[in-house]
Amino acid sequence: MVNVEYLIVQIIVVIMAAPLVNGIIKKTKALSQKRKGAPVLQLYYDLFKLFKKSTVVSDTTSWIFKAAPYIVFTASLVASLLVPVTTMIDSVWYAGDLILMVYLFALGRFFMMLAGLDAASTFGGMGSSREAMISSLIEPSILVTLMTVGLTAKSTSSYQIMEFMKGVDAPLIRPVYLLTFIALLIITIAETARIPVDDPSTHLELTMVHEAMLLEYSGRSLALMELGASIKQLTFITLLANIFIPHDQFIFISGAGAVLISILIYLIKVIFVSILIAVAEVSTVKLRLFSIPNLAALAFILSFIGFMQHFVLGR
Amino acid sequence: MDWLTPSSLLYWSIIIYLTAAIVAIFFYRHPHLCTLFAQSGCIFASALGAASALKMILFDQETLIITPFESTVPFISISMTLDALSAFFILILSILVCCVSLYSIGYLKHYYNKRNVSAFHALYIGFILSMIFVFTAGNAVFFFIAWEIMTVISYFLVVFESEDVNEKAGLIYIVMTHIGAAFLMIAFMIMFVYTKSFDIFGSSEAIPATAKSLMFVFFLIGFGVKAGVVPVHVWLPYAHPAAPSNVSALMSGIMIKTAIYGLIRFILCYLNVHNTWWGILILCIGIVSAILGVAYALMEHNIKRLLAFHSVENIGIILIGLGISFVAFSQGNGILGGLAISASLLHTFNHTLFKGGLFLGAGSIQYATHTKDIEKLGGLIKKMPVTAVMVLCFSLAISAIVPFNGFVSEWLTYQSLFSIIIPGQTGINIISILAAAALAMSGALAAACFVKLFGISFLGKARSECALNAAEVPASMNTGMGILALFCLVIGLFPVFFLKVVDKVVFSISGTTVIGELQGGFLIAWYPINVSGNAITPSAIFIASAVIILATAALIRLVGGKVSERKYGTWDCGFRELTPRMQYTATGFSKPLRIVLRILYKPGRMLETEKGDSSYFPLSKKYRVWTEPVFEKYVYDPFLTAVKRFSLRIKLSVQTGSTHAYLVYIFAAVLVLMLYNRLA
Helix, strand or coil: CCCCHHHHHHHHHHHHHHHHHHHHHHHHHHHHHCCCCCCHHHHHHHHHHHHCCCCCEEEECCCCHHHHHHHHHHHHHHHCCCCCCCCCCCHHHEEEEEEEEHHHHHHHHHHHHHHHHHHHCCHHHHHHHHHHHHHHHHHHHHCCCCHHHHHHHCCCCCCHHHHHHHHCCCCCHCCCHHHHHHHHHHHHHHHHCCCCCCCCCCCCCCCCHHHHHHHCCHHHHHHHHHHHHHHHHHHHHHHHHHHCCCHHHHHCCCCCCHHHHHHHHHHHHHHHHHHHHHHHHHHHCCHHHHHHHHHHHHHHHHHHHHEEEEECCCC | CHHHHHHHHHHHHHHHHHHHHHHHHHCCCCCHHHHHHHHHHHHHHHHHHHHHHHHHHHHCCCEEEEEEECCCCCCEEEEEECCCHHHHHHHHHHHHHHHHHHHHHHHHHHHHCCCCHHHHHHHHHHHHHHHHHHHEEEEEHHHHHHHHHHHHHHHHHHCCCHHHHHHHHHHHHHHHHHHHHHHHHHHHHHHHHHHHHCCCCCCCCCHHHHHHHHHHHHHHHHHHHCCCCCCCCCHHHHHHHCHHCCCCCCCCHHHHHHHHHHHHHHHHHCCCCCHHHHHHHHHHHHHHHHHHHHHHHHCCCCCCHHHHHHHHHHHHHHHHHHHHHHHHHCCCHHHHHHHHHHHHHHHHHHHHHHHHHHHHHHHHHHHHCCCCCCCCCHHHHHHHHHHHHHHCCCCCHHHHCCCCHHHHHHHHHHHHHHHHHCCCCCCCHHHHHHHHHHHHHHHHHHHHHHHHHHHHHHCCCCCHHHHHCCCCHHHHHHHHHHHHHHHHHHHHHHHHHHHHHHHHHHHEEEEECCCEEEEECCCCHHCCCECCCCCHHHHHHHHHHHHHHHHHHHHHHHCCCCCCCEEEEEEEEEECCHHHHHHCCCHHHCHHHHHHHHHHCCCCEEEEEEEECCCCCEEEEEEECCCCCCHHHHHHHHHHHHHHHHHHHHHHEEECCCCCHHHHHHHHHHHHHHHHHHHH
């Protein structure tokens, strides 16, 4: 019943590729600033080192603080299982759909926000409070975007949407897909704590959101949190890459070779989308916290116009 | 066995409730004994009630009519009717009563020797019985009598801890619900005028279409007040905090659901939905309630007021499901209508479980700390670990987070919204996608709100003496909550079994079954819910998560080896030790959303500075921040002022106090009546 091959391929690709995205974005940013930058694989080294380090835990914290990294990481990983990196293998579509994916991320976020409040530190509370605001504003856009795309494919399961998109030629020149693509790109930036919503590279209390919640973490707990965040980032990028830029219809061979080629093309697309995000990050500045609603509204309106174009006005 | 029929089980359940009430009054001198007898009687009676309801839903599908009392006065007979819909609501009621009664055994201890506990038991049981009668009433007159008894008894329960504030709460509650009851009465009168009968199960064919629409609007207002939909929700945030917590659990858990029962019973079953705009109107009300309910909840720091606003939100979500089903039924799409109404019914069930549980949790916090203000709490997870776990479960459930039950019903609601959108329709499509957005936003805001509730009250450091001295509550209280939490988890993991129960109810309402759409096998398939190709399998997700957590822990151990863990203080930027006052407060936590959604709250702030010798060293600073009760201030207050002014004018011009004028009125009235009689 459970497609074991799929699970193995998916987990390996996701865990291996997730830190790569961070590396590529950082490298692109560095090159644009005429810097050499850290190696692309830097996050792998960091994670590996963090796993071996001892941890410091605040004495005010409870079991929530210790459980949160595992829950965040697991929720991200399970959510990423619902978004196949390749449609060459039959996915576990019957286990969950995109709505479940959104609520799995909500589970991770819930515990991350609680962990922020657990240490009784002001920074943690600040991060949680801001995250609560951003997530509440961005959530309607996510659902409207995913539902609009899903409605064109008559399914909320990402596997079936991707299967459907194989039959659509050049999706990105159709208004509904172009608008939802841009909306999902904005959502990806907001959900993964990137400029212009959050700045992942500073620890300045005026700006930080995601980092503030993680401030008390160290060692392997921190590693799990970071890995969970990068898996979440990759999952959104996978959605962008595999739904709007379908590629599997061009592979004419079958068997293990096809899967391998498909994954390779997938990785190229991921690199492309990562560079796109990096460009967005380089060319904008961090928004004031209270300008974020405008960005969220922009994403919502784009996807809503896409919906109106396709379902109310007709094509 | 004659004894085991649903009707006789229900009959015995009612007898036991009554006996328990009488025994409670009899033992009024011994609060402890009286509590034990009354509440264990309730537990036993509710078990019988649940058995009766389950048997009715699963095995006997036909409607049973129990008429214990036939009077010679026309139309007044106590006719009780049990069908699948009634049984479903009695099932919800019984499960909640069972847990709340278990909880009450411990909770009522702090009322001993302060209040008359035996009167409380009598009222509590009367309240439960009146709700059973509401759910089983076979004619409109008996329904209305039971409805009013329920309102009046709940009023006495609200003012049970009578202080000044509570009296105002009770007053607002009783006035609001009576306005609603007036509309219901008019609707029932219209019903009688056309059909010459008060029979709820009769046919409504004799009623013309316009009158039906009028009745729909009156039912909507009448039941809407009880359900607490925006803009008639204002009584909820007063009544719930005023009542004792076990009563709030019953009121929010099940009493406001009598309105949902009424909407389904009278509009869907009796009137039949003919117009699409009925559904769209309900959908719009649902959207507004879902968003505004949770938005106002965010600004509340009194646990029970916060939870009361969440009831508004969840009624909104239930109404979104109900609205879709009405739209679908009016379009003749029985399958989708059935799906949407099962989403709605399942959410009703789920809300009863987690909201009942949350109010009990609020009661536990109040029992342990003697405060309802979350700004005074903090660090309770160390003092009350069991309560903390259960409140966390309920918080996750109400925020619709996997793997709890709230997610399942919201997923079904999303799927119904998804199915109702067909290219080409205009109004329905736009409303539906906005409903999906509203559902998403209310879910995220609810998560924010419960992170605030749980994070501020249970995590961090104690913010006051009362939180510092808290201790775990008695076992009976935790057991009552634990059963509810278990239900939340089990429904979340194995939804199909509960959906089968809901499906039988839907089948009896609409004649369509959705279980074909909701495929799902036994344990092999781990209960996936499958709506036309979109599927979720919460239990598989849960098992996968458990495996991943274990594998991760093992892998980390393998990669990193054994490392030490050092306890140390929270990072304080190298200054002095952090104090509890430096933590984020609930007000601070909700500040970003208060600013973003300022149009809803109209927040204000004031900084008072007491100047010292130098302007750089003030002696004290006082910062005050507040939000306005927008609905009361901008909707109700002008309305009330207008009514008062009008009344005053009437008093001066009509009710003058002169006997001559009154004689003229009497004469005119008699004349009008005679003319009416002549013409009719």
